[in-house]
Amino acid sequence: MDCKQALMKLYNYLDNELSPEDYSEVEAHLKTCKKCFAKAQYERIIQEVVRKRCQTDPVPISLKTEIIARIRQLDNISQKNSSDNNRNFFFRP
Amino acid sequence: MTDKRKSKILRRELEFEREALVHTDAVYRMALRMTKNRADAEDLVQETFLKAYRFWDSFEKGSNCRAWLFKILTNLFITSYHKKAKEKQQFAYDDVESYYLYNQMEAGNDKQLLSDPEHMLFNQLLDDDVRKAIEELPEDFRMVVVLSFVEGFSYQEIADIVGIQLGTVKSRLHRGRKLLQKSLWQYAVRRGIVKGKSG
Numbered sequence: 001m002d003c004k005q006a007l008m009k010l011y012n013y014l015d016n017e018l019s020p021e022d023y024s025e026v027e028a029h030l031k032t033c034k035k036c037f038a039k040a041q042y043e044r045i046i047q048e049v050v051r052k053r054c055q056t057d058p059v060p061i062s063l064k065t066e067i068i069a070r071i072r073q074l075d076n077i078s079q080k081n082s083s084d085n086n087r088n089f090f091f092r093p
Numbered sequence: 094m095t096d097k098r099k100s101k102i103l104r105r106e107l108e109f110e111r112e113a114l115v116h117t118d119a120v121y122r123m124a125l126r127m128t129k130n131r132a133d134a135e136d137l138v139q140e141t142f143l144k145a146y147r148f149w150d151s152f153e154k155g156s157n158c159r160a161w162l163f164k165i166l167t168n169l170f171i172t173s174y175h176k177k178a179k180e181k182q183q184f185a186y187d188d189v190e191s192y193y194l195y196n197q198m199e200a201g202n203d204k205q206l207l208s209d210p211e212h213m214l215f216n217q218l219l220d221d222d223v224r225k226a227i228e229e230l231p232e233d234f235r236m237v238v239v240l241s242f243v244e245g246f247s248y249q250e251i252a253d254i255v256g257i258q259l260g261t262v263k264s265r266l267h268r269g270r271k272l273l274q275k276s277l278w279q280y281a282v283r284r285g286i287v288k289g290k291s292g
Contacts, residue, residue, distance in 0.1 A: 007191070011267060015241065017248050039100040044209055046274065049215045050242045057125055059118045063135060067114065067142045068106075070217035074146065075102050 001029045006036050014043055105149065113145055116159050119164055119244065126239045127170050129228050142164045160246065164254045167236060191267070193274035217286045218277065219273060226276035236271030237262055243274060 012018045013026040017070040030037045095171065120141060124134040137231045144165050145152070152161055190196060198206050198214075206213045213267060236255060240246045281287045 008155070012263075015266075024161060036115065036153075038207070039192050039195045042192070042198075045211050046194065046217055046270075046277070047242050049218075049221060049280065050227065051245075052240075052272070053220045054122060054227065054239065054243045056220050057122055057224075059121045060131070063121060063138060064114055064117050067139055068110065068119070068141060070143055071106060071109070071146050074143065075106065 001025045002031075003033060003036055006030070006033070007039065010036070010040055010043065014040065052079065101232055103236050106130055109149055112154075112158050113149075113162060116120055116162050117142070119159065119267065120162055120256075121238055123163060123166060123244065124170070126224075126227055126235060127167075127232070128174055129286050135172060137166065140173075144169065157250070159244075159255055163240065163244070163246070164256075167255055189271040189275050191271060193271055197287070197289060204289070206287065209279055214221060214281055216235075216260060217284065218280055219284075220283070222280040223277070226273055226280060229276055230269055230272055232267050236263045238269040238273060241266055 006026050009018060009022060009026050013023060016023075018026065030040055094097075117138065121134060121138045124137040124141070125131065128134045128137055141162060145162055152158065192216075194210075200208065215267065230238060237251055240251045240254060241248075247267075248262045250260055251257075251266075252259045255262070255267075278289070280289070282289045
C-alpha cells in the first residue's frame with residue numbers, strides 16, 4: 001500500500017470502519033511511513049481534543065429533576081384521565 | 094385508579110430513569126452543540142426526553158437507548174430548531190485540503206509543533222476555541238462530527254440517527270473534518286500559538 005492509498009483510507013481506519021484486511025494494510029503502512037504516521041497522529045489528537053473539550057460543559061443540575069417532574073406531571077394527567085374514564089364507565093347513566 | 098396501575102406507572106418511571114435518563118448529560122451536550130445556547134439546549138433536551146417517555150413502550154428493550162435518544166433529539170432539532178437558525182453562509186469546504194492542520198504545520202516548518210502538536214498547539218487552545226470551532230461548522234456537518242468524535246457512534250449508527258445514507262455520513266464527516274481543522278488553525282493563529290494568516 002502506498003501513501004496515496006493509505007491516506008484515502010486513513011479516516012475510515014481512525015474511525016474503525018475498515019475491514020480487518022484493510023485495517024492491517026493501513027497499519028502496516030503507518031509503521032513504515034513516518035509522514036503518514038504523523039498525519040494519523042494529528043488526526044487522532046484532533047479527535048481526542050474535540051471529544052475532551054466538548055465534555056466539559058457544565059450540565060445544569062436541575063435539568064434531570066425538571067425532566068422527572070414533567071414526566072410525573074404527564075403520568076398524573078394520564079392517571080387522572082384514566083380514573084375519569086373509569087368513573088364515566090361506572091357512573092354511566 | 095387501582096394500586097396495580099399505580100405500581101405499573103412507578104415501574105415505568107423507574108425503568109425510564111435507569112435506562113434513558115442516565116444519558117441526560119450526553120444528550121444535553123449534543124443539544125448545546127446544535128442549538129449553541131443553553132436555554133434552547135435545555136428546552137430541546139426536555140422535549141427529547143418527554144417524547145422518549147411517551148414512546149417508551151415502543152422502544153425495543155435491550156437495544157441501544159443512547160442512539161434512540163439521539164435520533165429523537167436530531168429529529169426534533171431538524172424539525173423545530175433548524176428553521177430558527179437559518180444559516181445563509183456559504184462554505185467553500187471543497188477549497189480546504191484534507192489533513193489541513195498537518196499541512197499548515199509542515200508548511201510553517203516548525204519542528205517543535207510538528208513533533209509535539211498536542212502540547213505545542215492543542216493544549217494551548219481554550220476549551221471555548223474548540224467548542225466555537227465546532228459550532229461554526231454548518232449544521233449538517235456539525236451533527237455528524239459531534240456524533241462521531243464526541244459520542245463515538247459508528248457510521249451506520251449515525252446514518253440511522255440522522256436518517257441519511259452511509260455515503261452521506263462519510264462525505265459530511267470528511268468535509269466537517271476539513272472545515273474544523275481550518276477553523277482550529279485560525280483560532281491558533283489568532284491566539285498567537287502559530288504564525289500564519291487567520292483569514
